[in-house]
Amino acid sequence: MFLQTIVNGLLMGGVYGLATIGFSVVWGVMGIINLAHGAYVMIGAYVAYVLNQWLGLDPFLAMAGAMPVLFVIGYVLQVALLNPVMRTSLLLTLVVTFGIDLILIDTFVQIFSSDVRGVQTAYSGRSLALGPVLIPYVRLAAAVLSVAVATAAYLFLNRTRTGQAILATALDREAARLMGIVPERIYGLTGGLSAAVTGAAGCLASTLFPISPTLGLTFLGAVFVITVLGGIGSVPGVILAGFAYALVQAFASTYLGANYQEIVAFSMFLVVLIVRPQGLFGKRFYGEAAS
Amino acid sequence: MTGSRKSLVLALAALAVLAILPFVIGNYWLRVLTSVFMVGVVAQGLNVIVGFAGYHAFGNSAFFGVGAYVVAVTLNAGWPLPLAFVAAGLASAVVAGVFGWPLLRLRGHYFAIASVALNMAFIEVILNLGGVTGGAQGLPLPISPMAPDLLYRIIYFLMLGALVAATAVVWVLSQSRLGYALRALKDSESGAEVMGVDTVRAKITAWAISAAMTGTVGGIWAYWITFIEVSSAFDIGISMRAYIMMLLGGIGTVFGPVAGAFLFQIVATMIWAEFTHIHNLLLGVFLVAVVMLVPNGVLPLLSRAGWRAASARLGGASTRLSHRLFAREER
Incomplete structure (x- = not known):
C-alpha cells in the first residue's frame, strides 16, 4: 500500500510538473500570470484526441502535432494581446488572460460540445507488476516522456543562444536590449514555447484524465501550487515540485480519502506562500523583478 | 456648484428614479436592474481592496460564496432573514480577517494567485463537507411564502439598499483617515509605514470591509435564486466581471464602479439575450x-470628450482652461 502510493505519486508528478513549466517560465520572464494556461493543456489534449480519432495516432506521438499548434497559438496571443499590456499593470494582464481563457474554452465547447471524451490505446488498462506494486504502462510512459520533454526545455533555456537570450531578458530587459536582443520578439518566443511545452503535457494528460473543455481548470489549481513551490521561473524546481505535489496528493488520497487531496494541496500552497514565498528553489521575488 | 455636490445631486435624482421604477417596469427589466445593483456592490467591494489599497484580490468571489452559503445554511436552520444577512456579512469579514492576516503579507502576483487559490479552496471544502452545505448536490433554500411579484420587488430594494450603503461606505472611506492610509500604502508600503500607518491593520480592515459588502450581496443573491451550488456561488467570473466594471468606470473613484456596473450589465444583457450559447465567448x-x-x-474618456466639445463651443478662455486641465491629467 505504502509503496503503491509512492509509485502512484511519482507516476503523476511528471505530468503535473511538465504542465507547470510554461506557466512558471512566463511568470518568471515576463511577470504575467497566465490564467489561460489551463486552456493550453486542454487544447493539447484535444489535439491528441482528434489525431487519435482521425488517424488512429497514438496520443503520445500526437505531441509532435500538438506542440507546433500550441506554439502558434501562444506566439500569436503573446504578440497580439499580451505584449501591449504586460508592462502596464498586473490587473490588465490578469483580465486579458482570463478573457482569452473564456474564449478558448467556449470555442472548444462550440466545436466539441461539453461531452467528456477519452482516448484509448492498445496498451491502456495493462500494467507492469513489480511484486505487489502495479505500474500502468500508460502512466509509466507519460511520466518518462514528461521528464524527457522537461529536460529538453531545460537544456534549451540553458544551453542554446536563444534560451540564454530569454533568460537574459528576464534578468534585465534594458541590458538585454543593449546586447542586441529584441525583447518583444523574445516575449513572443517565450509565450509560444511555453504554450508548446504545455500542449505536450496536454497530450500526456489526455491518456490520464477525461477530456472536456474544462480540463484545464482542474490543472490550474495544481499549476499555481507547483509554481510557487518550485520557485518562479525555475525548470528543475518545477519538476521536483511537481513530484512533491503529486506525492502529497497520492498520500492524502490513500490515507485520508480521495476527497481530501485537493484540500491538502491547497493547505500546502498556503503554507508555502506564507513560510517561503520564493519557493523551494526560486530566488526571492524573481518574478517581481521581471514585471 | 462643486463637483462633489453635483454628483451627489445626480446620485439622488438617479436614486429617486430607481425607487419608482419597480412599479412601472416588467419583471424582465426588474431582474436586470436587480442584478446590476448586485454586481455593483461586488465592484464596490473590489474597489475598496484594489482601488484604495492596491491589492489585487482576484478571488474576492470567495466572499460572495461564503455569504451565499451562510444565508442558505442559517435560513435552513430557521434563522430570521435579516439576521441571516447580517451573519453573511460578518462571516465574510471574519474569513477575510483570518486569511488576510497571512495572505496580505504577500505582494503583487503572489497575493493575486493566493486569493484565487482561496476561492478554489472554498469550493473543495464545501464539496467535501457535505452535510448542511449540500456538498456537490447543491443546496436549496426555503421558498418564501410571499407572492413572486412582491418578493422580487423586495429583493430589488434590498439590492438597491446594499448598493447605496456600499457606495456610502466607499465615500466615507475616501474622506477618512483609513482611506488616506490605504492610498498611501498603495503608493509605497514602506513609505506609509514610516509615516506611522499601521499597514497590516489598514490592509486587513480594508479586505474585511470589501468582504462584508461582497458577502452580504452573496447572501441576498442566494435568497433570490433559492438554489445554490459551489460552481455558481464561487464563480471566479463574478470577481472578474466586477474587475471590468471597475475598469470601465474608473478605479478608486466613488461612483465609477457603480457607473461601470450599469454600463456593463445592461450592454451585456442586451447582447447576451441574443447569443446565450456563446455567452462566455462574447464575455471573453x-x-x-x-x-x-x-x-x-x-468615464474619463467621456468627460474628456465632453470637455473638448464644450471648449470647441466656447473657445477662448475655456479652451485655455481645458488645455491646462488636460496638461495636468496627462502628466
Missing part, C-alpha cells in the same frame, strides 16, 4: 476589448 472578447481599447475606463 469583451474583456479583452475593454483592456485593449479603454484601459483607463470609459
Whole structure:
C-alpha cells in the first residue's frame, strides 16, 4: 500500500510538473500570470484526441502535432494581446488572460460540445507488476516522456543562444536590449514555447484524465501550487515540485480519502506562500523583478 | 456648484428614479436592474481592496460564496432573514480577517494567485463537507411564502439598499483617515509605514470591509435564486466581471464602479439575450476589448470628450482652461 502510493505519486508528478513549466517560465520572464494556461493543456489534449480519432495516432506521438499548434497559438496571443499590456499593470494582464481563457474554452465547447471524451490505446488498462506494486504502462510512459520533454526545455533555456537570450531578458530587459536582443520578439518566443511545452503535457494528460473543455481548470489549481513551490521561473524546481505535489496528493488520497487531496494541496500552497514565498528553489521575488 | 455636490445631486435624482421604477417596469427589466445593483456592490467591494489599497484580490468571489452559503445554511436552520444577512456579512469579514492576516503579507502576483487559490479552496471544502452545505448536490433554500411579484420587488430594494450603503461606505472611506492610509500604502508600503500607518491593520480592515459588502450581496443573491451550488456561488467570473466594471468606470473613484456596473450589465444583457450559447465567448472578447481599447475606463474618456466639445463651443478662455486641465491629467 505504502509503496503503491509512492509509485502512484511519482507516476503523476511528471505530468503535473511538465504542465507547470510554461506557466512558471512566463511568470518568471515576463511577470504575467497566465490564467489561460489551463486552456493550453486542454487544447493539447484535444489535439491528441482528434489525431487519435482521425488517424488512429497514438496520443503520445500526437505531441509532435500538438506542440507546433500550441506554439502558434501562444506566439500569436503573446504578440497580439499580451505584449501591449504586460508592462502596464498586473490587473490588465490578469483580465486579458482570463478573457482569452473564456474564449478558448467556449470555442472548444462550440466545436466539441461539453461531452467528456477519452482516448484509448492498445496498451491502456495493462500494467507492469513489480511484486505487489502495479505500474500502468500508460502512466509509466507519460511520466518518462514528461521528464524527457522537461529536460529538453531545460537544456534549451540553458544551453542554446536563444534560451540564454530569454533568460537574459528576464534578468534585465534594458541590458538585454543593449546586447542586441529584441525583447518583444523574445516575449513572443517565450509565450509560444511555453504554450508548446504545455500542449505536450496536454497530450500526456489526455491518456490520464477525461477530456472536456474544462480540463484545464482542474490543472490550474495544481499549476499555481507547483509554481510557487518550485520557485518562479525555475525548470528543475518545477519538476521536483511537481513530484512533491503529486506525492502529497497520492498520500492524502490513500490515507485520508480521495476527497481530501485537493484540500491538502491547497493547505500546502498556503503554507508555502506564507513560510517561503520564493519557493523551494526560486530566488526571492524573481518574478517581481521581471514585471 | 462643486463637483462633489453635483454628483451627489445626480446620485439622488438617479436614486429617486430607481425607487419608482419597480412599479412601472416588467419583471424582465426588474431582474436586470436587480442584478446590476448586485454586481455593483461586488465592484464596490473590489474597489475598496484594489482601488484604495492596491491589492489585487482576484478571488474576492470567495466572499460572495461564503455569504451565499451562510444565508442558505442559517435560513435552513430557521434563522430570521435579516439576521441571516447580517451573519453573511460578518462571516465574510471574519474569513477575510483570518486569511488576510497571512495572505496580505504577500505582494503583487503572489497575493493575486493566493486569493484565487482561496476561492478554489472554498469550493473543495464545501464539496467535501457535505452535510448542511449540500456538498456537490447543491443546496436549496426555503421558498418564501410571499407572492413572486412582491418578493422580487423586495429583493430589488434590498439590492438597491446594499448598493447605496456600499457606495456610502466607499465615500466615507475616501474622506477618512483609513482611506488616506490605504492610498498611501498603495503608493509605497514602506513609505506609509514610516509615516506611522499601521499597514497590516489598514490592509486587513480594508479586505474585511470589501468582504462584508461582497458577502452580504452573496447572501441576498442566494435568497433570490433559492438554489445554490459551489460552481455558481464561487464563480471566479463574478470577481472578474466586477474587475471590468471597475475598469470601465474608473478605479478608486466613488461612483465609477457603480457607473461601470450599469454600463456593463445592461450592454451585456442586451447582447447576451441574443447569443446565450456563446455567452462566455462574447464575455471573453469583451474583456479583452475593454483592456485593449479603454484601459483607463470609459468615464474619463467621456468627460474628456465632453470637455473638448464644450471648449470647441466656447473657445477662448475655456479652451485655455481645458488645455491646462488636460496638461495636468496627462502628466
